[in-house]
Amino acid sequence: MxxxxxxxxxxxxxxxxxxxxxxxxxxxxxxxxxxxxxxxxxxxxxxxxxxxxxxxxxxxxxxxxxxxxxRSRAFDRDADAISTAAPALAPLWKESVIDVTFIRGADVSSIGNADAVGLLADLGSSIRNTDEIEGTFPQIARPSLLGPIRSRAGAGADVTFTLSRSLFETLASTFPGWLREVAVDGNGDLAVGPVPEYGLIVCRSGDEREAYLFVYDDGRLHAVLRNDGEAAAWAADRIAAVRAGASDCRERIEDGDADAGFTGVGDATPPFGEASAVAESIPDEGDERTDGLLASGYAIDDGKLRTPAFGTREACTVAFWMQPTDRGAGWQILLKWDHLVVALRRGELHGMVYDPDQEERRAYTAVPTPDIPDGRWQHVAYTYDESRARLYVDGERVDETEDDYPLRIDEIGAALGYHYRNRDAGVHDPTYEGRLYDARLYEVALSPDAIDRLVTATDPTAAVWDGS
CATH class of the missing domain: 1.10.10.10 (Winged helix-like DNA-binding domain superfamily/Winged helix DNA-binding domain)
Incomplete structure (x- = not known):
């Protein structure tokens, strides 16, 4: 008709x-x-x-x-806006509540494009100069933004965030000092509750408001949208509606006993499942992390162990302690970071980078599991720098191989003890039988001496923690 x-x-x-x-x-x-x-x-x-x-x-x-x-012309404009934003919004569930008001006229960019880098840089600038920040997050959009947010809360800017329970647990276990500096020492107001699967933040400076929407694809940032005017007003209303169903978490933050500089005993974190310690505090954006450390300790992802989202190019190191209960129990993922994997499989402990385009393993290193001592904690490290991959057990290099495969680890949380089974839907299969301890991610290939020092510094038997 x-x-x-x-x-x-x-x-x-x-x-x-x-x-x-x-x-x-x-x-x-x-x-x-x-x-x-x-x-x-x-x-x-x-x-x-x-x-x-x-x-x-x-x-x-x-x-x-x-x-x-x-109205017909508005329909055409909205249709064009939806068509432009469709690839960016693709990972979201159909139940996601997003008004076309936000999409209309928005700057839209997928991560990996140069425009996305510019949008994120603009967000960092907005945060550093804002009078008020409000938002809702299911996970960390960009770890580098935590420092500027902390600084603004400390400087008196109003910071109001609603966090998912899993994100709050991540911050409480990994960065409790950040929570305290924002919500207790600073002018922050944090709450925990059900949140949308996308992130939303509004920065206000004077009478001007600017809003950003973050789309995630199973742990990694997929796309960023930016808008202002009526779109920012809608975003503020959406944030307020989410906030109305959340619970204040200041009391729990005040009851925490860790500070921003706490690094655990002997620079170690406790075993997974025990009370958490923190590797280091969050630096302001632009600061360098000591020795290329990106993350350590652990985070919680809906009951699974998962680090905050980090990525690296050209070089990396992953390191952790393991105590498997059955080394021969099939394929057991110890650590999966994008396409980098360390696993027990077919009688070997191996580390490698998987090439999804050619469907082949690259930078492959391995040691037979019978060569690994049984019944005790063992330290495992894997390094790669686009020329040589090395595998270490208890600080000793057990295998190495030459390879020039380009390393590209996108920003995604490292899965500890399980495999990303379906990255689009975020469903995971736990595969590891045993314990993991003090997992660390680096954006550099640590030297043999640095690996040896890491083994000494993080020895589980030297740490003080509850449990056996």
Whole structure:
């Protein structure tokens, strides 16, 4: 059935001119690239639907015609905006509540594009200069933004965030000092509750508001959208609605006993499942992490062990302590970081980088599991720098191989003790039988001496923690 909006859209060229009427058909023929018969049919159709009327001097649009024309053009604009944003929004569930108001006129970029780098840099600048920050997050959008947020809260800016329970547990176990500096020492107000699967943040400076929406794809940042005006107003209302269903968490933060500089006993963190310690505090954006350390300790991802999202290029090191209960129990993932994997499989402990395009393993190193002592904690480290991969057990290099495969670890949380089974839906399969301890991710390939020092510094038998 043809509706008024369909008619207004199909006859928009004629109707647009009739807004400036009255015009007769000769005037219309001079203004549009159409035949006399086409103009005749268009005018008759507009008259029949009361989108135009006959008056002295020709024809003019009615009020209904003007409204229908504006609405049909808004429909086209929204359709274009949705089409542009569709790839960025693809990972979201159909139940996600996002108004087209936010998408209309938004800057949209997928991670990996140069525009996304610019948008994130702009967000960092907005945070550093804002009077008020409010947001809702299911996970950390960019760890490098934690420092500027902490600084603004300490400087008196209003910081109001609603966090998912898993994100709060991540911050409480990995960065409790950040929570305290924002919510207790600073001007922050943090709550925990059900949140959308996307992140949303609004920065206000004076009368200006700017909003950012973050789309995740199973732990990694997938896309960023930015908008202002009515879009920022919608974002603020959405954040307020989420906040209304959340619970304040200040008391729990105040009851915590770790500070920003606590590094555990002997620079070690306790075993997974025990009370947490912290490897180091979050630096401000732009600061370098000591020795290339990206993350250590552990985070919680809906009951699974998972680090915050980090990535690296050209070089990396992963290191952890393991105590498997059955080294021969099939394929057991010890650590999976994007396409880097350390696992027990087919009688070997191996470390490698998987090439998904060629479906082959690269930078492959391995040691037979019978060569690994049984019944005690063992330290495992894997390093790669696009020229040589090395595998270490208890600080001793047990295998190495040459390879020039380009290393690209996108920003995603490292899965500890399980495999990403379905990254789009975020469903995971736990595969490891045993215990893991003090997992660390680096953006550099540590030297043999550095690996040896790490083994000494993080020895589980030297740490003080509850449990055996």
């Amino acid at each position: 043809t509706t008024i909006l369909h008619t207004a859209r199909r006859r928009s060229a004629i109707l647009d001119h009739l807004r400036d009427g009255p015009l007769d058909k000769r005037d219309l023929l001079d203004r549009v690239a159409a035949s006399r018969s086409t103009v005749d049919r268009a005018v008759e159709e507009l008259l029949d639907t009361e989108l135009a009327r006959a008056v002295d001097g020709g024809y003019e649009a009615t009020t209904a015609g003007v409204l229908a024309l504006e």
